[in-house]
Structures are given as structure tokens and as C-alpha cells.
Amino acid sequence: MIADLSLYLVTDPDLCGARGVVETVRQAVDGGVRIVQLRDKAATDADTTALLIELSRVIDGRALLVVNDRLDAALAAREQGARVDGVHLGQGDASVLRAREVLGPDAIIGLTANTPEHLQGVLALPEGTVDYLGVGVIRPTATKPDHPPALGIDGFEALAAASPVPCAAIGGVRIDDTEALRAAGAAGLAVVSALCAADDPAATAQEFVHRWRGAGAPRVLSIAGSDPSGGAGIQADLKSIAANGGYGMAVLTALTAQNTCGVRAVHVPPPEFLRAQLDAISDDIVVDAVKIGMLADADVIRTVADWLDEVRPPIVVLDPVMVATSGDRLLDPDAESALLGLLGHADIVTPNLAELAVLTGQDVDDWEAALAAADVLSERFGVAVLVKGGHLDGDEVPDALVDSAGGLRHGYPGARIATAHTHGTGCSLSSALATQLARGLTPVEAVAAARAWLRESLRAGGALQVGQGRGPVSHLAGLWRRGGLDTAAAAEEIREDWWERIASVRADIDELPFITALADGTLARDLFLFYLGQDALYLRDYARVLAEAARLAPTSHEQAFWAHSAHGAIVGELELHASWLAPAGGGDARTFAATPAPATVAYLDHLRSVAFGGDYDELIAALLPCFWLYTDLGGRLHAGELDAFARDPRHPYASWLETYADPAFAAATEEAIDHVMAAAHRTDAAGRQRMLRAFTVSSEHERAFFAAAESPAPTT
Ligand SMILES: Nc1ncnc2c1ncn2[C@@H]1O[C@H](COP(=O)(O)OP(=O)(O)OP(=O)(O)O)[C@@H](O)[C@H]1O
Ligand SMILES: Cc1ncc(CO)c(N)n1
Ligand SMILES: [Mg+2]
Known part of the structure; x- marks a missing residue:
């Protein structure tokens, strides 16, 4: 099984303080920690064994448990019935080969690695010896006083890219590093003080998990039957997961011969084959959420339950499918009681009215x-219940969510949409729900x-004209409507064409002495200050032209974007300029003191003349x-593509380089490109x-602007 390293707690008895290690772990796992490493350099083996047994009890299979270094304690705790999943070893600790030998092939074995030589060592081992690496330290930290020099996020990225196994980032990791570390290839964040010393470890863990989930597309697995007509089952699930922003995977429980009119036949592959599919996923891929649909019979239910018991995915949504929209059975009647056993493995169950009646034995x-x-079901099985009102008579189709803890209810009123095409709504809703939770x-x-x-x-389903019976919903209608597809492809072509058309301007800019000297740090300070003085003048009027674009914008969304950009230019970028041009204060008077150079005047005249013409697109x-x-230049400078020294924090113009390599600036550029390309397509x-x-004239002015800074006209 592949380890879910997304949030990795390393314990420290001193930092846990009076609350103690066990209570800290309990709360952190409540908050979403997925793997716990017991680390206590000072404890005896006997103490460590006892603590492992206690931790295994409070974790209760909700997270993996490994111990730092103490192979013998792990074995002793296992002998006494504890679930200890493996060990984490340092470079100087016991051999990973021996750990693998004594703990067996299913154990989780981690190794600390912080140099390319350490990676070479891992590559030299037989495959499957090490499951993951702890790579750090990311930032200087007090919890490991003897730590090697900090790698930073770039250093981590370089090691992770060369690693044959997943890498967790460890050492001084801050919550604000989450997005950058995930983008740098981290399989997870390992934290010590941020959780051990937290006032509320559960809340802090939740914050980390929330940030981690928001930083990447979730990997969502559907365990369900096949509907060849594509409206229900795994086909619906994969579309729903994609439409809601997830990466979809599917394990088949059963095949149906089905269309929009009904189910003609069902084939259930042997349970061993189901298990083989499930293991193929969990041996290789971290599953962020599971949606369970059609289960066919009791053997299938048992197989899924056993797998869930071992893998414990963090989010499980169970759609207790019993009967299709068409009225055909999809679950053996004698398997209905086995389904009750699965409820305890789910976080949310999504019954329709008839299923709720069967699951509770009550009239609904x-x-x-x-x-x-729903209250009864939730209380009896400790599971949240989403009751679906699709089968109610009348114009209202409410849904309601009943919380597992405390029975809090949240109602979702909704007017019935006039459509006959509701085939697969239940499948689609539960997969969408699993995906949104995982986000x-x-x-x-x-x-x-x-x-939503x-x-x-549902509204767009009829237009698909699929089948003679109850047709499917149009899973991707939202994407299609928002201009997706045709627009996206055409916009991409225009984008590539325009970028190509300014290729020679871009190549010239790279060669300008001003740029090469800026990259290698040899640029004379007075030239840099001349450039910044001109750029300050430029930005002030550029912001005014951006504001004009906001005035002309056809939608409020675009209006807000250009207005926000105007604000960014006058506040964000100019702040940097002022810090160089008026470090001792003096405000506008000093920031804008330069005499405008011809290149500055020419560029601004061009922008103002286009603005004066009143054509928004232009x-x-x-x-x-x-x-x-x-963004292009800033990104390449920051990556060291023009000169390796540009990556160095000691570079004399580091603050300038940082500003233009900022991911927020890159995101704004992508949005600006999107708006321009959509307009060009329209x-x-x-x-x-x-x-x-x-566009090309502005690009030429950019080149001239940089060129002017090589040999500035004398200013007064
Ligand atoms: N005509 C409709 N208008 C609006 N919402 C609907 C309509 N029909 C169903 N829904 C919604 O679709 C979801 C599925 O509800 P439903 O009660 O139909 O589940 P189900 O019977 O499990 O579906 P399935 O038949 O696909 O198994 C719910 O959110 C429900 O409110
Ligand atoms: C395979 C499959 N799963 C679920 C449903 C429920 O709509 C269906 N019709 N077919
Ligand atoms: Mg259903």
C-alpha cells in the first residue's frame, strides 16, 4: 500500500508539554493527520513499546503509525497486538534492508534524505526497500538543532524530482509553504512544532489539510457498476468528478447491460478480481476520496469493506444504490443487511427515500x-446522512444533510426542474460530493x-437527446456553456501565434546589455535607478490606462480584474520602486522626480492613443x-535561466527579481491573457x-524601454 503522507505528524515530547504525546496525537488525527511518527530520542525501548501500543489504540486505524529508529520497539509492540505500520530511519540509524527483512513487505519504511548522495543510496537499494523519503530541512528549525543547511523550496524540488519514491517535506515547514511545496512535488508536509505546540492540534491539522487539499486536484475513486449508456454508474461518476475539479478513477463492481429504458442484464465479476482492481489502485495511488455506488451482492460488499478497513481513505461517500431510476434492482435483496455493515465505513451516506426506508426499517x-x-440512521451508525428528495411528489425537491455528531440538520430547498431526464442523478450527486469534499x-x-x-x-440534460427513456443529465454543461472547448482551442491557437510573432523582440530583450547585466548582478546602480525612475513614471500612467480598460470592460468580472490590476500597479509595484528611489522618505516627489525619457514618453503615448480610441479589445x-x-522574463530570471546568480538572495537587485517572479503576478498575467484571447476569438x-x-507595437516599446536604460540620456 502506498502511504498517504499528505499531513505527517512527528511527535516531540517536550513540545507536546502537559497535554502529552498521546492526547496530542489523538487530536491531530481527529483533525486529519494521515501518518504519525513517534519520535523520542531519550525514551527507553520499553517506554517506546508501551507508547506505541497506546498510540495504536487512539489512532484506531485512522492514520498510519511509524516509529523513529526503534525497530525492536516496533516489533515488540506488534507482538502485543498493536498496529505499527513501520519505521522511519535516519541516515545513521539501523539499516533499511534489515528493517524491511524483519517488518515484511507490507510495512511502511521511511528514510531521511537531504543530499543527492542520499538519493544515490536509495537508488542502489533493491526496489521496494524504502517507501518514502523525509526530505529537509526546508527552513532552519529549532526542533532539530543539528540539522543540515536548509534546502529551501527550490532545493526540495530538485531532490524530489530525482527521487524514486514519494517525498515528504520536513523541517521548519510553515502553513504558508503548503501550495509552493505541493507544486514542488511534495507528497506531503511533515510537521513537528506546528502541531505539537499548537493550542488546538485538531484545528491546526484541519487548517493544514484544508490548505493541502486546496492546492491540488483530488484523486477520487469510484467503486461502482458500469452503465454502458453513460448516464449512471462509473461513467457518470468519472464525468461528475472531472466536472467538479477532480481526477477520476473507477473500480468496477459489476457490469450492467443497460440503457435509458432499463437494465437488461447484470454480470458480477469474481470478488478476487474486484480485490485485484482495488489493490492495483491503493498500491500505487494515494486516494483522496472514495465514492461507492452499485455493490450487487454480499460478496462484493464484504470485499469492499475489507479493503476500506486496510486502506482507510480519508473521505468515503456511500450511495446505497438498491434500485435504478427505471425500477430495476441493482442489489440482491439478501445483501441489504450486509450494506448496513458498510455504513460504519462511510463518512456520508446518500439515500433516496426508498433506500432510507429499507436502511432504517421505517416508513418514509x-x-x-x-x-x-435520517436522524435515526445517522445516530445508529455514526454517519452523516444526505437525504435526497428527488422522489417526493410535488414541485419541491429538497435535500437535507444530517450531521453524524449532534444530529445538526442543514436543509437545501429546491424547486423541481421540469425534466424527465434524471437517469443517474444519484450517482452524479454522490461523486460530485466526494470530489468537493476532497477539494x-x-x-x-x-x-x-x-x-448547484x-x-x-439537469437543466441541460434534455438537449443531449440521449435515448428514448429517462435520459442522462449533461455533466459538462457548465464547462461547455462557459465558452470551454471551441473557445479554449481557438484562444490557445491565437495565443501561440501572437507569442511567436514577438519572438524576435523577446530574443532581442534577452540580449540587451541592460538585461544581461541585471541577470548577473553587474548592472551599475545608477543605470538601475535610472530604469526604476522611468518605470515609476511609466507605471503611474499605465495604471491610469488600466483604469480606462476597467471603464470600458463588458462584464463586471473583467472590470474588476483591470481595476485590481490598476491598483496593483500603483500600489504594489510602485512600493518597490519607492523603496529604491525614496528610501529615506520623500514620497511621490522623489519617486516621480525623473524627467521622462523619449522611450517612456513614446510607450505611454501609444497606450494613451489606443485608450483614446475607445476600443476595449484593442x-x-x-x-x-x-x-x-x-512574467516571462521575471520567471526565467528567477529560475536562473539567464544567469544562475539571479537565484541568489544576495543578488543586488533581488527584491526587483522577486516582484516579477511572484506567483500572484503570474496568475494575473494568465488571466489577462485569457481575457485578451477570448476577445480576439470573439x-x-x-x-x-x-x-x-x-500588441506588437507595445512589445516593441517594451524593448525600447529596456534599451533606453543602457545609456540613459542625461537627466537633470
Ligand atoms: N427534477 C428534479 N429537479 C431538481 N432536482 C432533482 C430532480 N430530480 C432529482 N433531483 C435531485 O437529484 C438528486 C438525486 O436525487 P434522487 O432522490 O433522485 O436520488 P436517486 O433516486 O438516488 O437517483 P438515481 O435514480 O440516479 O439513483 C437530489 O439532489 C435531488 O434533489
Ligand atoms: C451501474 C448503475 N449504477 C447505479 C445506477 C443508479 O442509477 C444505475 N442505473 N446503474
Ligand atoms: Mg440512487
């Missing part, structure tokens, strides 16, 4: 009765997001090079030609 004739039955939404928010998406898809095309060329050939001209 109206919405009041449904809510009462980090709370249950109440995730249900709201899944419902489903309602849009104006945003003229504004684009300032975003795009700076307009006719003549309009596109005018846009292209405005």
Missing part, C-alpha cells in the same frame, strides 16, 4: 418522515456546490505585453488584426 412517506429516519470544502458547502452543479446539469491587447513579457478578422498590431 413524506419529507418529515424522511428527516426523522477541502466542509460537508455543508460541498453539498451546496454539488447540488447538478441542477445546471486596449487590452496593448496592455498585455507589460504583463506577459515581465471579434472579426479586422478587429483581431487591430488587436495584434496594438
